[in-house]
Amino acid sequence: MVDLPTLITYSLIVLGFVFIPGPATLLTIARATTSGPKVGIATGAGIAAGDIVHTLFAVFGLSAIIAASALLFSVIKYVGAAYLIYLGIKAITSKVAPSFGNGIADVSTGTAFRQAFISEILNPKTALFFLAFLPQFVQPENGYVLLQLTILGFIFVALGLFSTIVFALGAGTLGGLVRRNPVILKWQGKAVGTIFCILGVRLALQER
Template sequence: MIDQTTLITYVAIVIGFVFIPGPATVLTVARATTSGTRVGLATGLGIAVGDVIHTALAVLGISAIILASAFLFSLIKYLGAAYLVYLGIRAIFEKAPANTAGSQSIRLTPGEAFRQGILAEVLNPKTAMFFLAFLPQFVKPENGSVFLQLTTLGIILMALGLTSTVIFALCAGSVGGFLKRNPTVVKWQGRVVGSIYCALGVRLAFQER
């Protein structure tokens, strides 16, 4: 069982981490502003599932194997980068819907957003490295099962991360509904969001181990 002092310290650090805008936040906000709050929430949920997968991989030691292999690390990194660039190009060339005031047309279904959120998070080796390097710092063998401690820490991180993306999605969804009433915003929205995706993909591709 994790002691109270360690748990409080861990939660405080994670809260500060998850509420600092990063790739997951950008992806969630972009989806919420372009396709609505439900799609933003689905994206955040998909990212949370991706974090659960990373937790399982870290606990089982598979992440260590991947990170020990330069080839596997690079393979996953470039797959993740390519996927983000693909989403960006798709958003840039996608035709804007002919919305009128009060229109509820959405450009992406929650199911699609959910799957994309999972893939974008799972295919990010930096997330795997974070889980592998960060979680063990709060594990103490004298507190019992290391496996249980790592699992608990991973679940807490996932839950707090999901909370932050939900908040960002709700706020962005409201702003997006307002912005869609402006034809100029509708015209350029996909290009801006697509450029963000491409930039995230390029950034991931050039990140070092």
């Protein structure tokens, strides 16, 4: 088991890390601003679900396989980048339905969750991050290494979800005010789409 001092140190480091703006934060804020806090929280939950999978990858060695195979890393990376760019283009070209004149974009919580989950799963950098980060806090002398990795991974996921909920609530509240502006309503889809495309290009250009 993870001892208490290590657990506290790890949690404080992760808590500081998850509040640094990154791709997950940008996706959550973009969704929350244009579609409301519930959709933003669903996006954060999708990212958290993807991180649970990456935790299991790290625990059972699949992340090591991705790290060792340049071809597999590239395939996952480019598929993930293509998916993000596809979502971006779709958002840019979509029109706001008349029924959403209050500024809430036609994106359901289920759709937001699914898109965020797939995007996170198809990010090999996240797999490598879990593979490199979690073992630093594992103490083999305490036994049950796989259990330690699992606990550390789930703590990361929980704190990450907490941060995205905070960002979603803040962005959703602010977005509720700005969405009443017809000019912003007209351009919000293009803004979200641009963010998705930028993240897709960023992922495609990343190296191992």
